[in-house]
Amino acid sequence: MPRLQFWLRSGLIFLLLLNQPLPAWGWGAKGHKLIAAAAAADLPASLPAFARRPGAALLLLANEPDRWREAGLDALNADNAPNHFIDLERVPFHAAWPRDRYRYMQALDAAAARLRARRHPRQAALLAPQRVGFDPYAAIENYQRLVVAFQEYRAARLRRLPPAPFAAHAIEVMGLLSHYVADGSQPLHTTIQFNGWTGPDPAGYTRSRQIHWRFETLFVNRAIPAGALHGKLAPPQYLAHPFTAYLHFLFATHAQVAPLYQLERQGAFRGRGSAAGRHFVIARLAAGAQMLANLYYSAWRQSARPPRRPFQF
């Protein structure tokens, strides 16, 4: 639809001229597809062929949650938008993370109440859960959905039901899971410094409100070849504690926030960028793909345990 494209492009240029923040899409469609495809290709032969060669359906779903945001529908957006990031600097319980999103919201509310009691209403307001973000919960919820989808596929095979709809459903969940894991490998999705440095300036880091979009979409589109992740992944590992492993992965991503700003300052992501800039992005994409492959593999193994009660179809 050329007219729609024209208006979208005009809108983006207008925002660029205003130096307004552009919408944050995680990795952009290309990065999300690279990560999902590399993770599926990394799976061993013990997984069914549909999971190892999911094809176009997985790639379509890999950035579906970003299209939910682009659609601009109010209730969907309120539910979905905070699932794409987590501002780790704000999280007040690094040692013992709540195991589900509702306990997490309660813990943030309790921390905010303590701040209000000490007369820090502005800091308390920053702890609103939808401002801190839910990425690890979106990831673990979709991981557990995938365990169920694989259990359903196994049950269907045992009961001699046609497997195709079960396989299609599992691929859909693999796609949704891939999205939030990929977002978790993008350093700017783990930080309050998500779109230009704020607060005291440590080293001349950019304050441009375009760095997020330029880094994750423009630079990936221009500078990262389609085969960039070939040969970059190790065989997937079984994760006995997927949520804990996922949090470690997020903190490893977060450790790359300052290096990202340092590289940006050196022009590493300008145009086709420098070798160091491309290497940095490929390493982040590979970290996302590796975590995703580990989760796919672990979900399959976990699904060998039967569900608590037999499924009804």
Ligand SMILES: [Zn+2]
């Ligand atoms: Zn996203």
